[in-house]
Amino acid sequence: MKVLVVLSAALALTAAVPQRRLSLNPEAGDQQAAEQNYNNYQQPEQQVKDFRPRVQIDTTTFIPIISFDKEQGTDGSYKTSYETGNNIQAQEEGYLKNIGENEDAVPALVQHGSYSYTAPDGQVITVEYTADEFGFKVKGDHIPTPPPVSPEIQKGLDLIYAGIRANAERDALELKNNPEAARSQEEKAILNYKGQYYQQ
DSSP: OHHHHHHHHHHHHHHHSOOOOOOSOGGGOOHHHHHHHHHHOOOOOOOOOOOSOOOOOOOOOOOOEEEEEEEEOTTSOEEEEEEETTSOEEEEEEEEEEESSGGGOEEEEEEEEEEEEEOTTSOEEEEEEEEETTEEEEEOTTSOOOOOOOHHHHHHHHHHHHHHHHHHHHHHHHHHHOHHHHHHHHHHHHHHHTTOOOOO
16 A cells, blocks of 8 residues: 555656656757747847949840841851841851961861941941951941051151062072072071071
């Protein structure tokens, strides 16, 4: 009978003590209390100032593409053209060209084309261009042209060209009268051109 009373008292005490969640990690502390504190904590609302500048975006009128055409050849050549609703027109064609001779030949793309548009002042601007092994060349009435060469500079250029012609005539005469000396002089010039300067 005494044993039964003791067991009843122990069960009553066990029921009265609040239940705690068991943790496998004894150093973690009271997990339930920590979760409850975390859930009850409300972070204060912070206003973050936006320092980015405000940009006013102006909408523009949609410009349609009226026509677009492209032809691609199997040999690397092509033709393309397009026109827009605000009077922009462009066309271009290109092909591969071998630069060099025999085994040193390298294929290079040659392009010809033109485009036109209306400038803000109402003038229609037309540009024609060529891109090849000699660089990019462009033509257009709106492109500024260099001023004419002054008479003094032209006189100096004429003297330089006259000296070049006189040297060429002298070399031709020497080649005719003394072919061996002319050949030797030409070999020296080739060495000098390659940076292997000839010492006399």
